[in-house]
Amino acid sequence: MQEIQKLRSRVNIDDYIERVKPIVEAVRKEGDKAVIRFTKEFDGVELEQLRVAEEEFDRAYDAVDDNLIDALEVAKENIHRFHYVTTVEREMKVEFEGCVMGKIYTPIEKVGAYIPGGRASYPSTALMIGVPAKIAGVEKLVACTPPDKDGRINPLTLVALDIADFDEVYKAGGAQAIAAMAYGTETVEKVYKIVGPGNIYVTAAKLLVAKDVAIDMPAGPSEILVIADETADAELIAYDCLAQLEHDPMAVAVVITNSQEVAKKVKEKISSVGEFENFAVLLVEDLAEAFDIANEFAPEHLTVAVEKPEEWLGKIKNAGSVFLGNFSPVAAGDYASGTNHVLPTAGYAKMYGGLSVESFMKHFTFQMLSEETMKRIGDAILKIAEAEGLRCHAESVKKRLEKI
Numbered sequence: 147m148q149e150i151q152k153l154r155s156r157v158n159i160d161d162y163i164e165r166v167k168p169i170v171e172a173v174r175k176e177g178d179k180a181v182i183r184f185t186k187e188f189d190g191v192e193l194e195q196l197r198v199a200e201e202e203f204d205r206a207y208d209a210v211d212d213n214l215i216d217a218l219e220v221a222k223e224n225i226h227r228f229h230y231v232t233t234v235e236r237e238m239k240v241e242f243e244g245c246v247m248g249k250i251y252t253p254i255e256k257v258g259a260y261i262p263g264g265r266a267s268y269p270s271t272a273l274m275i276g277v278p279a280k281i282a283g284v285e286k287l288v289a290c291t292p293p294d295k296d297g298r299i300n301p302l303t304l305v306a307l308d309i310a311d312f313d314e315v316y317k318a319g320g321a322q323a324i325a326a327m328a329y330g331t332e333t334v335e336k337v338y339k340i341v342g343p344g345n346i347y348v349t350a351a352k353l354l355v356a357k358d359v360a361i362d363m364p365a366g367p368s369e370i371l372v373i374a375d376e377t378a379d380a381e382l383i384a385y386d387c388l389a390q391l392e393h394d395p396m397a398v399a400v401v402i403t404n405s406q407e408v409a410k411k412v413k414e415k416i417s418s419v420g421e422f423e424n425f426a427v428l429l430v431e432d433l434a435e436a437f438d439i440a441n442e443f444a445p446e447h448l449t450v451a452v453e454k455p456e457e458w459l460g461k462i463k464n465a466g467s468v469f470l471g472n473f474s475p476v477a478a479g480d481y482a483s484g485t486n487h488v489l490p491t492a493g494y495a496k497m498y499g500g501l502s503v504e505s506f507m508k509h510f511t512f513q514m515l516s517e518e519t520m521k522r523i524g525d526a527i528l529k530i531a532e533a534e535g536l537r538c539h540a541e542s543v544k545k546r547l548e549k550i
Contacts, residue, residue, distance in 0.1 A: 221273055
C-alpha cells in the first residue's frame with residue numbers, strides 16, 4: 147500500500163495558498179481591474195472586457211464542425227438522462243403519531259464554474275457541470291475559463307457552455323477567476339458556490355475562499371486504479387492507464403492483479419509508449435486483498451476488470467467513479483455515457499462524492515407538531531433542556547404543555 151501511496155505527488159497546499167492569497171485579496175479589493183491585470187501577467191493577454199459577448203458565441207459555432215456539435219448534443223442527452231433519473235426527491239414527508247416532518251431540497255441560486263484551459267480545453271467539463279446544475283434549478287450559472295494568447299476562448303468550449311445553458315461566461319483563469327466568483331467584481335456577480343476542476347493554484351484559491359463561499363471538493367491530478375484478474379484484457383487496461391497519464395505529469399495509474407501474465411503484458415505495453423514515474427503494477431494473491439488496497443487508496447477512477455465484476459460492487463467503499471468490465475473505459479464516463487467526471491482525487495473519495503444534481507442543491511427540514519405529539523415528547527424535551535442548563539428552552543415547552 148505504501149508503494150502506491152508514494153505515487154501521489156506530495157504537494158504542500160499551504161505554500162500555494164500563501165502564493166494565491168495576494169491575488170485573491172487584490173481581486174477582492176480592486177475587482178475587474180485586478181482580474182485584467184493578472185490575466186495580462188499570467189496569460190499574456192490584455193483584455194478589454196471580461197464577459198464573453200454574444201457575437202463570440204456566434205463565431206464559435208461557425209468555427210466548430212457540425213459533427214462535433216452533434217457529439218456534444220449526444221453527450222448532453224446522456225448526462226441529462228442519468229442525472230435527472232438519479233436525483234433525490236425534491237420533497238419528502240413523513241407522518242406519524244400527530245407529527246408531520248419532512249425535508250425539502252431547493253437549488254443554490256447562484257453557482258460559478260471553473261472550466262480549465264491551458265494544457266488543453268475541456269468542453270466536456272462544461273457539460274458535466276452545466277447539465278446537473280440546470281436540472282437542480284440553478285438560476286444564475288456562470289463560468290470562468292482562461293483565454294488564449296489572442297484573448298479568445300476555445301470555440302469548442304464556448305459551444306459546450308452554450309449547449310449546457312450557462313447564463314454568463316468570463317475570460318478569466320487561475321486564482322483571479324476563483325476570487326472574482328467568490329467576491330464579485332463590477333462585471334462578475336458573486337456566487338454562493340464554486341465548482342469545477344483546476345490546477346494547484348485554482349485548488350489553493352478555492353480552499354482559501356471556502357470560508358466565504360461553498361466549494362465542491364479539493365481537486366488534484368487525475369488518477370486510475372485498475373483491479374484485474376486473468377480475464378482482463380491487458381491491452382485495454384494499458385490504454386486506460388495511458389489515458390489518465392496523458393492528463394498531467396503528476397497523474398497516477400495503478401494496476402493491481404493476481405495474474406502474472408496480465409501484469410507482464412500491461413507493463414510491456416506501457417513501457418512501449420514511454421516511462422512514467424507515477425505508474426505501478428502490484429501483484430496480489432487474491433482479489434479481496436486488491437479491493438482492500440483500493441478502498442484505502444480511494445481512487446478517482448476505479449476499473450474492475452474481473453470475471454463477473456458486478457458481484458464485487460459490495461466490496462467497494464471509496465471511489466469517485468467505478469467502471470466494470472473490459473468494455474467500460476474511463477473515457478466513456480469522461481465524455482458521453484452519462485455519469486460525471488468531476489470527481490474527488492488524492493484520496494478524497496473517502497469523504498466526498500462526484501458532482502451530481504445534489505451538489506447544486508441544499509435542503510431544509512420542516513415539522514408541524516400536534517398537541518398529542520407535545521404531550522408524548524414534552525417530558526423528554528424538558529429533562530434534556532434542564533440537564534443542559536437552558537432554562538428558556540425548557541420554559542418554551544412547559545408553557546405549551548400548560549395550554550394543552
